[in-house]
Every structure is written in structure tokens, then in C-alpha cells.
Amino acid sequence: MGNAMQEYLPEQDKLSGPRAFDVESVRRDFPILAERVHGKPLIYLDNAATTQKPRSVIESISRFYESQNSNVHRGVHYLSQTATEAFEGSRRKIQRFLNARSSSEIIFVRGATEAINLVAQSYGRDRVGPGDEILISAMEHHSNIVPWQILCQQTGASLKVIPMNDDGELLLDEFDKLVGPKTRLLSVIYVSNSLGTVNLVSEMIELAHSRGVPVMLDAAQAMPHLSVDVQKLDVDFLALSGHKVFGPTGIGVLFGKADLLESMSPYQGGGDMISSVTFEKTTYNTLPYKFEAGTPNIAGAIGLGVAVDYVSEIGFDQIEAYEGELLSYATSALSEIPEVKIIGNAKEKASVVSFALEGIHPHDIGTILDQAGVAIRTGHHCAQPVMAFYGVPATARASLAFYNTAWEIDALVGAIHSVLKVFR
Amino acid sequence: MSFLSDLYQEVILDHNRRPRNFGELNDANGMAEGFNPLCGDKVKVYLKTENGVIQDVTFQGAGCAISTASASIMTEAMKGKTLDEARATFAKFHDMVTGKLEFDPDDEELQRLEVFHRLSEYPVRVKCATLVWHALMAALEDQAQAISTE
Secondary structure, eight states: GGGGGGGOOOOSSOOOOOTTTTTHHHTOOOOOGGOOOOTEEHHHHHHEOOOOOHHHHHHHEEEEEEOOOOOSSSOOOOHHHHHHHHHHHHHHHHHHHOOOOOOEEEEESHHHHHHHIIIIIIIHHHHHHHHEEEEEETTTGGTHHHHHHHHHHHHHEEEEEBBOOSSSOOOOHHHHHOOOEEEEEEEEEBTTTTTTTOOOHHHHHHHHTTTTOOOEEEOOOTTTOOOHHHHHHHEEEEEEGGGGGSSSSOOOEEEHHHHHHHHOOSSSSTTSEEEEEEESSSHHHHHHGOOOOSSHHHHHHHHHHHHHHHHHHHHHHHHHHHHHHHHHHHHHHHSSTTTTTEOOSSSBSEEEEEETTTTTTHHHHHHHHHHHEEEEEEEEETOOOHHHHHHHOOOEEEEOOOOOOHHHHHHHHHHHHHHHHHOO | OOHHHSSHHHHHHHHHHHHHSSSSSSTOOOEEEEEETTTEEEEEEEEEETTTTEEEEEEEEEEOOOHHHHHHHHHHHHHOOOOOHHHHHHHHHHHHHHHHSSSOTHHHHHHTTGGTTGGGOOOOHHHHHHHHHHHHHHHHHHHHHHHHHH
């Protein structure tokens, strides 16, 4: 297939700017990046689906199972104490990472999806009734649509949607009109997984609060790209997934303001979330345990703590600066291909590039790119309303992390040329 | 790259560019829709049968090259077949693309479907090719039900 399929090997990095950030050294922290796919070096550009894990995270999980494995919050024996310390230590790391006031505001859940369902059911069912409104946006992931639809069906409330423009930016004038006396909650995606848009959530939270409306942020996609400070944002609830921020799958966090969490009913009943149980009456445990029924994902929580340590060590100043360069390099390289149409051109964007190729289905693009070792996501990205808005069944999406490089973007561009050659 | 020429053979690309029997069938007596929630692809199959024989079959929808070519080639292959023959061909096709049946170059039935015989090496793409066939089978049922209620 000519030079389009040639192997792209690391060379002098093309990105300019301050070189304090050494991407090749960072890459060595991620064992999987040395893998080969179909005989080619793996070029992993599917970070919005899940991120890769640094060695320190992988080792923390095996270390837990090899030398610390025990249940938490129960045994008086040595191992149980060690496991509990590691688990609770991780909660405090995440508290600091998000700058929450207290570690009791950090609830371990399976992922952002469960965090949103928890708020919909525990907060929503007690406070939402017929005629009330829940406000979301046109660019939500299904995980921030369906839990609210279920709540609306249960309570007789209705779902309102903040519209967006063709660049993939929310219309804040329309948002202003939609926040009314019937609005019970605003739940909005911080960074769009399908378009890369970074929503202006500070302004949105301020406006919602000025009308007494609490705000939930789906920050799953924001965490790997931006520094998130829940006190500065003054957000009421925030959901994140561990695996999207270089941690394990099956672990995530719900942050909630303590007074709100205190006032809410439990989400699930079971062990660990109680202080006393008789057949007549159960008294619930204090925060955060009230929302953590059953044995938690202990190893996952510990791994997530190590992941946020890793990210903090690099620092978001460096990550944001480097990813900004990477995004503009990718955007201009892809824009030079006449057949490429980039979907999502918000002024504020994280390093996600969704695109279409004139007349070629994204699945054909994905299959041919895969043969070149390039992993991208093709499909609707669990955001079918976004696809419907742009009138496409699916897009191809390259989503970049701080361990991606300019030479990997070059390989993507080369592989896109071979797609065009096949379909010429 | 041999893989590209295996999967994206000229025949497939040609059917993708100029799909045969594309569009609605006005006098159809069977219709069914196939939907792949993973990729969002939708395909509609229209069927006209008479005395247990497929007189005409068309399709509508937008999908990837594999699904469009599969639909186009299927409509060509199905015209003139009895309903039982159509079901038998689907069973063979299905077994071939899922790797359960070796491609037999002497099997006349499979010859026109040969371009898909390497698809079993791309398991995530098998559904692209079988979606329209599942819709055809549903359309046959739809047509059978329409008859049985008469």
C-alpha cells in the first residue's frame, strides 16, 4: 500500500514549545505502548473509550492481591487493617485530587454511570415530582440521558435538553431560558466524549445556582485532560470513571457535597452501609459508607489512588499544554486531507477529534486503520443524539492522551490515505 | 497489503459504489428492518413472492462497504429462489462467514458469495454482512404471516 502503511517509528518529536515534558519517557511508564498489532507498533488513539495504565497502577493491583488482600472495615487482623488503610488512603488521595472538603464526600462506585444512577435514584426520587424538570444537554453520553429518563418515568417529571450549535457548543442563551422554577437539577457533561467540547461549566453552575438549581457534572471525560477543583467549581455532584483517568475498570467516584449526601436516602442496601440492623429497624452508616453497600472494589480503588498520584506527578499544567499542542497538530494534519470533515469545532476543546470521510463508512475506516496498528473508535460513541444532530450514523474518533505523539498522528494520517486509496 | 485485497475486493467495492436492487419495492408483500445497535446501521428489505418463489427483492439503508455489498449481492442471489432455498442459502452463508463452513469452490450456491469467504477472519465485521440476511429472513416471516392471516 505504498508509504501509507510504512512503520512509523519514534523520531525527533515535532512538537515545539517547552520541553520539560518528555513524552518518550512517559511512554515507557505504559507497558502496553510497546505492544505490536498486526505486526505494527500499536498506535493507541482510543483514549476516550479507555486509557492505558501506567506500570505503577498495574503493580499496585498485583501487590494488593499478592500481599494485602483482605476485606476492608471488618477484621481486627493485620491484613484487614492494611487493606483498610490502603483503601481509605486512596479515598483521601482522590479527595485531594478533586480538592473536596472531606474524604466523606468521596463515594466509591463502579464508574461514572453508577454515580449518575445513584444521584438520579437517591437524590432524584425524593425530590422530583410530576411537572418538574431535569435539564441535560444535547451532547450527553447515554449514561447522562437514560438514568434521567428512568427517573422521569418514575416521577412524572420531564427531561429538557440544552441545544448546541454546529460547532458543538452549547447555546448558553437557550440554557438561560431553560433554567426555570420547575428545574430540579442540571446534569451536564463537562467534556464531550464524542466532540471534545469543553463546556463552560463554571458559568453554567453559577447561573443554575443563582436560581436555586443544583448541578451534577459528568466529568468522566474531563478527568484525563483537565484539573478539576470541586470547591472552585462549587459543583454539587460530580461523576468520574477510574479507567478513563489511567486507573482500573470497575471503579469510579461520586463526589457530592456532604449536606446533600447526608440528606439523601441510600442507593442500595446491604453490608457496610449500616450501623445497626434488627428485623424491625436499620440505622444507616455515616458518609461515605451509607452509599457503599457490599464489599467494594478494593484493588480497583487502590489502583485508582495510584493513577491519580501518577497524573498529579506529571501535573495538569504540563498535560494541558502538551495535549493542546497535540490537538492543534492533529487538527491541522487532518484538515489538510480534503475528504476529512472534522465534527466538533468548539473553541474550547480537549484532545478529541471526531471526523467523517466523505462517502466512506467509519467501520471501514476503523478496520483499515486497525491493520496499520492504529486503534481509533468508530461508531456512535454512546451518543446517538449527537450523531442524529449531525445527520451521521457514526463517526471515526481519534482521542489523544498525554502519551500520544506527533509521529502517531502522522501514522494516523498515513493510514487515512490508504483508506482513501482503497475506496478511490 | 494482502488483507485489504482480501476484505475489500473489487467486487465488494463495486457493489458498494453502485448497489444493485436499491430502493423501495412498490408491490412488496414482505418487508422487514434490520438494526445493528452497535454501529447504528439500519437496513430495510422489501420482498415480493409469488407461489413460494422470490420474484423480486430490494433493500434500502446506509451502512459500511461490507454491509452495502452484502445486501446488494444478496438481492441478486435471491431472485428466483424458493423460500426454502433462500433459507438454506442463508444458513450456508452464515456458516461460511462465521468460519463453521469451509468455502467450497465447487458449491455453485456459494460461488457468488465467495467474496465474503475471508470475513470469518474479521469477527467484528461479520455482523455487517449478516444484518441484511437476518432482515431478509424476517421479511420471509413477515410475508408468511401475511399469507397465513388471509
